[in-house]
Amino acid sequence: MSICVPSNGFALYSSKGQGIKRLFSPHLINQTQKPLLEFQRAKLKFEAELIREAEEDDGFTYSIVRPTAFFKSLGGQVELVKDGKPYVMFGDGKLCACKPISEPDLASFITDCVLSEDKINQVLPIGGPGKALTPLEQGEMLFKLLGKEPKILKVPIQIMDFAIGFLDFLVKIFPSMEDAAEFGKIGRYYAAESMLVLDPETGEYSPEKTPSYGKDSLEEFFERVLREGMAGQELGEQTIF
Secondary structure, X not given: OOEEOXXXXXXXXXXXXXXXXXXXXXXXXXXXXXXXXXXHHHHHHHHHHHHHHHHHOOOOEEEEEXXXXXXXXXXXXXXXXXXXXXXXXEOOOOOOOEOOEOHHHHHHHHHHHHHOHHHOOEEEEEEOOOOOEOHHHHHHHXXXXXXXXXXXXXXXXXXXXXXXXXXXXXXXXXXXXXXXHHXXXXXXXXXXXXXXXXXXXXXXXXXXXXXXXXXXXHHHHHXXXXXXOOOOOOOHHHOOO
């Protein structure tokens, strides 16, 4: 069986042209549940094309994998806190919970998808092991590992709303700033929306309905970063703190 992990519609049709019969589409879980931004709508459009292709071609299958937060996306403040800086979060620190998953565990889950018939033509949310963690709990975990009293800086989420409004105003004068304005909206979304399954009945994010998988824990990841640093785990342009 030929498989592929495409990134867009062009890759989808190119893959089919090369005889690919099974495609995997990994998109972070909160990129598609509340499609408020342009990049989210683009991802949903691609997923719809994937599903339509499978409906029209019996020999073509897919698995849409929706992981929660990756460890490295939560590790950006570890070295700052180690150096004595406060742990920064938005709101009360409880706005955006997640069940973080390691990259090796996610790779193992995708491998399981290849081998499991019950994961064919399915949308598969997946989180790591253990309970859902808020930013406040992540910060407290980090300070406990360091043996320090928690030093938390809570930033009002309204600051981001003000910045986004200001950038939207500037875009009208300087269109070249459109990307910066969109990046601000993406940051605001991630700061407030949990990376858990959204329960359609309640409209609330549900830790209980977010499947757990794997064996790697965020605490173990923090311990390793405290010893070895974030080398090889850099976020680049995606870094906020």
